[in-house]
Amino acid sequence: MSTRTSRAIQPAAAPAEGDQAGHTGQEAVLDVGPVAHGGHCVARHEGRVVFVRHAVPGEKVRVRLTDAGDDAKFWRADVIEVLDPSPDRVEHFWHVADSLRAWGHGHPPVGGAEFGHMTLAKQRSLKADVLAEQLTRLAGFEQVPSVWNGAVEPVGEADDGGTGLGWRTRASFSVTPGGRLGMHAHRSDYIVPVREMPLASEAINALRLWDLDLQGIDRVEVAAPANGSRPLVLLAPSPGTKDKRLRAIAAALPAEASVAAFDPLAGTVAQLRGRTWVQESAVGHDYRVTGEGFWQIHRDAPGTLVGAVTEFLHQGDYLNPGAVVADLYAGAGLFTAVMADAVGGTGSVLSVEGAPGTSRDARKNLHSSPQVEVVQGRVERVLRQKPRNFDALVLDPPRAGAGKAVVGQLVAAQPRAIAYVSCDPASFARDLGYFRRSGWGLAGLRAFDLYPHTHHLETVALLAPAP
Incomplete structure (x- = not known):
C-alpha cells in the first residue's frame, strides 16, 4: 500500500546536497534495512550502499537520490513515497520536515526532525540499536555491556503529554x-x-x-x-x-x-x-549564559544530566565533603556548582572551559564558591599545569568527543572515576575504546532521549580504572 504519491517532483526544482553529477535527482525503489548512526537507514541499490533518510527499517520505499556521484563510496537518498509502510510509521507533525510532503512540493525537507515520521517508542528503540552498535563496533565490546539496561529513557513526558514537542529552549x-x-x-x-x-x-x-x-x-x-x-x-x-x-x-x-x-x-x-x-x-542554582554560549537545549536536560552524574559519583563514593574533583568542558558551570555543593568548603573543584566568553560566565556564576577554581584553556594543557590527586572528573565534551590525546591526559591524571556525558554515541564509543585499552572499565551507563523526533541521544557513563 502506498501512503503517498510523489509524481509532482521535478529534479531541478531545488538542489539537495549539492546535486552532483551522476545519478543525483533520480528515483529508485529500495528495501530499507537497519538504522545507522546519523539519522539514516541502510539500503542497497545495484550493489551500492544507500543511506536513506525518513524511512523505517523494513519498509519498501521510493526514494530520490540526493547525493549519488558515480565515484562516491555510498549514496544518500530521501524517501518520497512509501510502498509498504511500517506499523511504526505515523503522519509527520511538521509539514516542512516531512520528506513526502516537501518533495511533493519540489523541494527537500528541513533538517532537525528526521525521526518525526515514527512513533516515539520506535525512535527510542532505534536510538538504543545505534548505541549498542557503536559500543560493539567502536568501543570493542563483544556484546552490549551489562551495566546498561539497553533502554533510551524518555525525558519530559509530564510536560509534553508524551508528544515529544515543545522541548527546545x-x-x-x-x-x-x-x-x-x-x-x-x-x-x-x-x-x-x-x-x-x-x-x-x-x-x-x-x-x-x-x-x-x-x-x-x-x-x-x-x-x-x-x-x-x-x-x-x-x-x-x-x-x-x-x-x-x-x-x-x-x-x-x-x-x-x-x-x-x-x-x-x-x-x-x-x-x-x-x-x-x-x-x-537548574538544580537550585542560577546561571548567566552570554550570547550563544552553551546550555543544554531540552528544558529538562540540565536536571536530568546532573541527576545521573551525581547519582553515579555518589554511589561510588567519589563525591563527598572534602573531595577533589574537576569539571572539564565546564561551560557556564552547570555541573561545577552542584559539585561545589557536594564537596563543601573542605573540598575543591577545578572548572575548565576553553571558550573565553563562557569561562567569564562561569566566573560570575561561581563567584560565591571559594572552593572553585575557574580556568580558561584547553583541557589537556590545564591538566598538565595543575596536576592534582582527583577523586573524580566530570567530562562533558562537544559532539566530536574528547579524543585520544585528552583521554591520555585523563588517564595520566589518575582520578578514581570519571563521569562522561556525551551527545554523540560514535565519539563516545570511540573514546570509551581508548579508555578500555588504557585499563579502564565501564562501571555504569544510562541513555536519555533529550532530542525527541531527531536521531540524537545523550549518554552518561561512569568510568573507573579496572581493579
Missing part, C-alpha cells in the same frame, strides 16, 4: 534570500521558509520571527530559558548591514525580548536592546 534559524525566517535542508545550502517550530518552546514560537522582514541578516539564534526569564534574540548581520537596519528589526520584536547582534566567527555580542545574556536555572 534554544533554536537556530537561517534566512532566505527574500529575508524570511528559514531552516536549511539536510546537507544543503537550500533554505526552506518556516512559519512554526513545533519542537521549540511556546516562548520561542510566541516571538513570531517568521513575521519579520529579516533582510540584512544571515542567521538568527534564540534562547528562551525554561524558567520564564527574558528571552534573547541574536541577529548575525550580513556583511555591510548597517546598525540602523539591525535596530529596526529589534524594534519589530516583542518588547519582552532582549536583542543583540553577534559575530559567529569572532564570538562577539553587541547590545541592541535589553541584555546580551539570559538567566538559566
Whole structure:
C-alpha cells in the first residue's frame, strides 16, 4: 500500500546536497534495512550502499537520490513515497520536515526532525540499536555491556503529554534570500521558509520571527530559558548591514525580548536592546549564559544530566565533603556548582572551559564558591599545569568527543572515576575504546532521549580504572 504519491517532483526544482553529477535527482525503489548512526537507514541499490533518510527499517520505499556521484563510496537518498509502510510509521507533525510532503512540493525537507515520521517508542528503540552498535563496533565490546539496561529513557513526558514537542529552549534559524525566517535542508545550502517550530518552546514560537522582514541578516539564534526569564534574540548581520537596519528589526520584536547582534566567527555580542545574556536555572542554582554560549537545549536536560552524574559519583563514593574533583568542558558551570555543593568548603573543584566568553560566565556564576577554581584553556594543557590527586572528573565534551590525546591526559591524571556525558554515541564509543585499552572499565551507563523526533541521544557513563 502506498501512503503517498510523489509524481509532482521535478529534479531541478531545488538542489539537495549539492546535486552532483551522476545519478543525483533520480528515483529508485529500495528495501530499507537497519538504522545507522546519523539519522539514516541502510539500503542497497545495484550493489551500492544507500543511506536513506525518513524511512523505517523494513519498509519498501521510493526514494530520490540526493547525493549519488558515480565515484562516491555510498549514496544518500530521501524517501518520497512509501510502498509498504511500517506499523511504526505515523503522519509527520511538521509539514516542512516531512520528506513526502516537501518533495511533493519540489523541494527537500528541513533538517532537525528526521525521526518525526515514527512513533516515539520506535525512535527510542532505534536510538538504543545505534548505541549498542557503536559500543560493539567502536568501543570493542563483544556484546552490549551489562551495566546498561539497553533502554533510551524518555525525558519530559509530564510536560509534553508524551508528544515529544515543545522541548527546545534554544533554536537556530537561517534566512532566505527574500529575508524570511528559514531552516536549511539536510546537507544543503537550500533554505526552506518556516512559519512554526513545533519542537521549540511556546516562548520561542510566541516571538513570531517568521513575521519579520529579516533582510540584512544571515542567521538568527534564540534562547528562551525554561524558567520564564527574558528571552534573547541574536541577529548575525550580513556583511555591510548597517546598525540602523539591525535596530529596526529589534524594534519589530516583542518588547519582552532582549536583542543583540553577534559575530559567529569572532564570538562577539553587541547590545541592541535589553541584555546580551539570559538567566538559566537548574538544580537550585542560577546561571548567566552570554550570547550563544552553551546550555543544554531540552528544558529538562540540565536536571536530568546532573541527576545521573551525581547519582553515579555518589554511589561510588567519589563525591563527598572534602573531595577533589574537576569539571572539564565546564561551560557556564552547570555541573561545577552542584559539585561545589557536594564537596563543601573542605573540598575543591577545578572548572575548565576553553571558550573565553563562557569561562567569564562561569566566573560570575561561581563567584560565591571559594572552593572553585575557574580556568580558561584547553583541557589537556590545564591538566598538565595543575596536576592534582582527583577523586573524580566530570567530562562533558562537544559532539566530536574528547579524543585520544585528552583521554591520555585523563588517564595520566589518575582520578578514581570519571563521569562522561556525551551527545554523540560514535565519539563516545570511540573514546570509551581508548579508555578500555588504557585499563579502564565501564562501571555504569544510562541513555536519555533529550532530542525527541531527531536521531540524537545523550549518554552518561561512569568510568573507573579496572581493579
